[in-house]
């Protein structure tokens with residue numbers, strides 16, 4: 001059994017989505033190799049940081065990412081394996097890259113309740129202060145905002161309780 005801690009730089013951009021590991025980003029790999037009957041079992045963790053944009057408001061985001069992996073590198077034999085020991089070496093790059101890329105969020109957000117962009121103006125909405133979470137308005141219903149009694153664009157109303165509709 002052998003343990004290794006490696007700090008590498010991503011050799012290329014990893015990931016094709018809204019967020020990815022940029023080329024040259026430090027990637028820390030803590031890995032343990034165990035000799036088993038069929039080959040070498042590699043298990044450990046990968047730490048890095050992804051960067052990209054929020055899927056709702058396009059703000060730049062960067063978040064740490066940690067993922068565990070475990071894979072058997074089989075000794076070359078009759079049966080083809082996904083990973084094989086080659087010339088007494090194991091190539092961790094594909095394993096580490098796939099583990100990281102699969103863990104990247106498909107729809108990353110800058111914060112869990114990111115309100116996104118205003119569907120009308122395209123402006124970035126700011127989250128309301130206080131404890132109430134802003135309700136993200138479905139764009140299909142946005143036109144109904146014109147019918148609410150407190151719509152900002154309406155002419156000034158008397159400051160009375162005017163919820164009645166005629």
Ligand SMILES: [Zn+2]
Nearest residue numbers: 054057110114
């Ligand atoms: Zn956002």
